[in-house]
Each structure stands twice: as C-alpha cells, then as structure tokens.
C-alpha cells in the first residue's frame with residue numbers, strides 16, 4: 001500500500017493583517033515539534049502572502065493561496081494569477097472552496113479552468129468539493145461530489161495527475177461546528193478515491209484526500225485515523241496557533 005504523507009492545511013480565509021499574520025506564523029513555527037511526519041501548509045489572504053513567505057523562509061511549512069484566476073495576466077481588474085502566486089512563494093492554491101462557489105459564483109467549469117491554470121504555473125491545486133445540507137438530505141451527496149470531481153478535473157493533463165490534492169468539505173460542516181463523523185467522511189472519501197481510480201488510474205492511490213469542515217483538536221485524531229482521510233483543511237481552528245498546533249500534533 002502506498003504511504004500518503006498527511007497534509008494539514010490552514011485556510012485563514014479573510015482574516016489577519018500582515019502584522020497579525022507574522023505573529024501567527026512565528027507562533028506556529030515556534031510550536032512545531034521535531035520529527036513531524038505530516039506536511040503543514042498555511043494559506044493567508046493575498047495581502048499577507050509576502051509577509052508570511054518571509055517568515056517561512058528556511059522552514060518546512062509550505063505556503064498556499066486561497067484562490068486564483070484562470071488567466072496568467074491581462075486586463076482582469078482585481079484578479080490574481082497563478083503565475084503571480086508562484087512568484088509570491090506559493091506552492092499550493094485552493095480552488096473551488098464552497099465560499100467561492102457560494103459568494104462569488106464559481107461554477108464547476110470556472111473551478112476547472114482555475115485548476116488547470118494553477119497546474120500550468122507549476123503549482124499544486126487543492127480542489128474542494130462537497131454537498132450542501134439539502135443535497136445530503138435528498139441523498140444526493142455522492143452524485144454532487146462525483147459531478148464536482150469529474151468537472152473539476154476535466155482535461156487534466158496525464159503528466160499532472162500526481163499533483164492534484166482533493167479536499168472533501170461538506171458545506172454543512174464548514175464553520176458551523178457540525179463535523180462529519182469519521183465514518184461519514186470516510187464513506188464519501190473512499191467513494192472519491194474509487195472515482196479517482198476511473199479518472200486518473202493509479203495516481204488515485206497516491207492522491208491525498210483531505211477532510212475539511214469544523215476540524216478541531218478534539219476531532220482531528222479520529223478523522224485522520226480513517227484510511228482515506230489524508231489530512232485536513234482547517235479554517236477557524238487554524239487562526240490560533242494553539243489549536244492549529246494541536247491538530248498538527250494529532251497528525252503525528
């Protein structure tokens with residue numbers, strides 16, 4: 001069986017000024033233990049990327065962005081391109097987060113264009129997928145997740161198959177304190193991996209599938225012990241160093 005290195009990713013959303021971001025980064029770096037097996041990533045807002053990149057220099061923590069546009073340059077006022085994010089020191093870019101889908105109208109097609117542009121710039125996309133509470137109640141979870149996954153990964157170049165990370169984030173669990181139980185998350189994530197086998201063949205075995213949605217120090221270990229949960233995308237609990245560090249520790 002392929003060993004997948006766990007990834008603990010902090011999504012800071014629209015939080016932290018540059019100064020606050022520096023302080024949080026330093027606290028995380030100070031609290032990291034030696035011999036950590038998991039990979040750690042933080043995704044600050046665009047305005048704090050440079051400040052956090054400077055703090056992370058020489059450390060093992062990687063930098064990510066929360067979104068990107070699908071063109072690399074041009075007359076797109078307000079947009080940030082993957083090439084710019086690579087230049088700012090990012091390694092990862094989150095695409096398709098449910099808050100982008102909900103508040104900014106990102107469709108599956110838009111998410112796919114973003115994912116391909118991120119790969120084109122040499123970065124690693126984290127593709128977020130997940131159902132709403134209405135969809136879950138209507139027993140459409142697997143249908144919705146399958147559609148988001150297939151459309152999100154459309155036209156993926158064969159050479160990029162190994163580079164994609166998936167995050168299963170049930171919308172009803174994000175920022176609500178309602179976490180999917182480990183078995184609920186495992187069920188969907190095993191399904192995602194079975195679909196990945198159809199879409200990207202053997203690369204599915206090494207693809208990391210993160211869980212996101214109200215991950216806390218209390219529930220992290222039981223979620224991460226599931227066979228198809230290869231890390232966590234953490235929102236609220238990543239904004240404070242003590243809770244984020246505890247989640248990192250739970251990952252081993």
Ligand code: PGA
Pocket residue numbers: 011169173174175176177212213214215233234235236237
């Ligand atoms: P949450 O957010 O941990 O605050 O629920 C997770 C996310 O949106 O990535």
